[in-house]
Amino acid sequence: MKALNLKPVIVTHSNKLDNAYELVDDFPYEHNGQVRWVPKFFQYDGASIPILAYHIVGTPFNPRYMKAALVHDWLYHTHEIERAAADALFYSMLCESGVGDTKAKLMRFAVELFGKWYWHNDDADQAYKKELKELIRQDGRNPCVYGL
Numbered sequence: 001m002k003a004l005n006l007k008p009v010i011v012t013h014s015n016k017l018d019n020a021y022e023l024v025d026d027f028p029y030e031h032n033g034q035v036r037w038v039p040k041f042f043q044y045d046g047a048s049i050p051i052l053a054y055h056i057v058g059t060p061f062n063p064r065y066m067k068a069a070l071v072h073d074w075l076y077h078t079h080e081i082e083r084a085a086a087d088a089l090f091y092s093m094l095c096e097s098g099v100g101d102t103k104a105k106l107m108r109f110a111v112e113l114f115g116k117w118y119w120h121n122d123d124a125d126q127a128y129k130k131e132l133k134e135l136i137r138q139d140g141r142n143p144c145v146y147g148l
Helices: 050-059 066-078 085-097 102-113 123-137
Strands: 005-010 021-025 027-031 034-038
Touching: 005 102, 005 123, 021 027, 027 066, 034 050, 050 085, 085 102
Parallel strands: none
Antiparallel strands: 005 021, 027 034
């Protein structure tokens, strides 16, 4: 699996939390034998872990969670695949990254239980996707390649 090339974001987009990272290079991932891409410029805020669960699960930017959280956040923005498939891919990527089965199952259960509130793209998410499309176009690439 390819390494993530990220940079911290000083001023995050309004649909993000205070702490976020931005992709410096496109990131490939595989789903059902097909390679897909998360585009350069995409910002994400790590794994959505409540502060009270840090002692059980870890922090949002645990290196073992970063790739799975990136792809999961991307799929929740683009809806390229069904939500259940995105949650299953999240679990699979956690396991591939060395997260123990019990912890990975707990994290999958959490996204299955609470993800419904994040699946719907609100106005801030739509504005972010529009801005991201423009950044991709300005970079000489086609947003359709990324499901935008």
